[in-house]
Amino acid sequence: MLKLPPLSLYVHIPWCVRRCPYCDFNSHAAPQVIPASNYVEALVTDLEQDLPLVWGRPIGSIYFGGGTPSLFSAAHIAALLAAIRARLELRPDVEVTLEANPGTIEYDSFPAYAQAGVNRVSLGVQSFDNDLLGRIGRIHSRQEIEQSLRSLDASGISNFDLDLMYALPGQTREESRCDIEWAINAQPRHISFYQLTIEPNTAFASQPPDLPTEDVAWDMYQSGVRLLEKAGYGQYEISAFAQTGEYSRHNMNYWRYGDFLAIGAGAHGKITLPAEGGVKRYAKHRNPRRYLQGLEGGDWLAEQRELSNEELVFEFFLNQLRLKQxxxxxxxxxxxxxxxxxxxxxxxxxxxxxxxxxxxxxxxxxxxxxxxxxxxxxxxxx
Ligand code: SF4
Known part of the structure; x- marks a missing residue:
């Protein structure tokens, strides 16, 4: 009964300039010199070990997530994409997304990423208000967002997403509305609009900031949805809005319980294996230093297991319930x-x-x- 769903590739880049106080992703403060060449080599070797899981299956989307993938130069991203192309069949219309942080973009970065093969960018702006950006510990300012947008424009990558958050410390309804209007004016094809939540084991969890009440947060969300829809951004998931047909193919495959190859420190994958009658999940070593040791020992896996029937049920419904369709x-x-x-x-x-x-x-x-x-x-x- 099991059939192969669409397949995507996720690549995790685990470093950030510094950790944001609300972040619970697998991100690590970058060392003085990021070992980017070693890491690319590790990713390629990691990928090679995963290939037997997906022989002959084409890849519909590649997503460089993090961490801050834009800390890697275009030359490193190009080398990685070339290695991926040499080992996997990519669909002709493959979506290749790079997450980028406006505080790490030089004026000529996006054109170089475009040349490397990136055709979609997800820009983590979070807010256009410098005070609010400071309160959530972001390293960038509105001016750097504007510079990133100019660089994106020059690159010809017209398919881009802006990530925006609401219910930030001390944020008013009016400020949230202004952020949405700024985002709409930048004319991205896609906007992600998330509520700031306090996650365990984060700096904000140990020193909670003063957040808007749940009722105010709900007002911000509803008003944001109205503004976005009026501006032509249809909601297709609780936090995702897109111009017609411009949804994130990578995220849709994830939400619709497709398959994922995952490489990089802490990356999580899921692969359907009809011949074995099961679905397997696996994760790579989380710590970048531990992950890089795989170059010597060839050991990338932190864990792997077959999902039980009840886990399959839960995972199948988990994200699809958030989809409008x-x-x-x-x-x-x-x-x-x-x-x-x-x-x-x-x-x-x-x-x-x-x-x-x-x-x-x-x-x-x-x-x-x-x-x-x-x-x-x-x-x-x-
Ligand atoms: S830039 Fe993103 S991944 Fe890095 S610490 Fe901040 S929220 Fe986490």
Whole structure:
């Protein structure tokens, strides 16, 4: 029953100029000199070890995430992309996204990344207000965002995303609205609009800042959604908005429970193995120094395991419930290897709660359910 879903490649670059106080990603303060050449070599060797998992399967998207991938020069990104092309079949229209931090972009960086093969950029602006940027510990200013946007324009990479956050320390509704307007004026094809949340084991968790109340945050979100939709950015996921057809293919594959090869420190992958009748998850060593030791020992894996039936159910629903298009019921069996009957009672419960509705072959989160996505997800917990 299992069938191969679309396949993407995720590449993790683990360093940042410095850690933001809210960040719980696998990011590490960059050493004086980043060992970029060694790291590229490690990524290629890591990829080679993963190849038997995906023989003959074409790649639809590549995503350089972090950390701050734009700390790597265009020459390093080009070398890496050339090595990837030599080892994997890429679809002709492959989407190649680079996450970039405006504080790390020189004026000529984006044209060079474009030449290297990057065709989409996700720019982590977070806010256009210098005071707010300072309060969340970002290294860049609005002026550097503007410089990055000019560099992007010169590069010919017209497919770009702006990452924006709301409910920042001391932020007012008006300031959140201004950020959205700045973002719309920059005319990206895609805008991600996230609420700042306090995650465990972060600097903000030990010294919490004064955040807007949940009601104010909800107002900011609703007003942001209205402004974005009025400006032609359709919402297709709780935090993702795009001009017509310009959604992030990489993220959509992730949300729709596609497959991922993952290379780099702390990268997590998921691969469907129909011949073995299962779905496997794996993770690479998190610490960059430990990861680089793989160059000597050839050992990149921190963990790997086959998912249980209950984990498959939970993971299948986890992100699709956040999609406006909802869950494609027809994908359930091919992507989990299970019969729809195993979730029927739980789905019915969510429908009775008014959280989900069935529209032909799709299950969609209702307006009410949109506010209770975490509760709906819990129904599918193992
Ligand atoms: S730039 Fe991004 S990845 Fe790096 S510390 Fe800040 S939030 Fe985390």
């Amino acid at each position: 909802g869950v494609n019921i027809g994908d359930f069996s091919p992507r989990t290897g299970l019969r729809w009957g195993v979730v029927e009672a739980r789905v019915q419960q969510a429908i009775e709660n008014g959280w989900l509705e069935r529209c032909e072959q799709r299950l969609k989160t209702t307006g009410l359910g949109w506010r209770f996505v975490n509760d709906i997800q819990q129904i599918f917990l193992p």
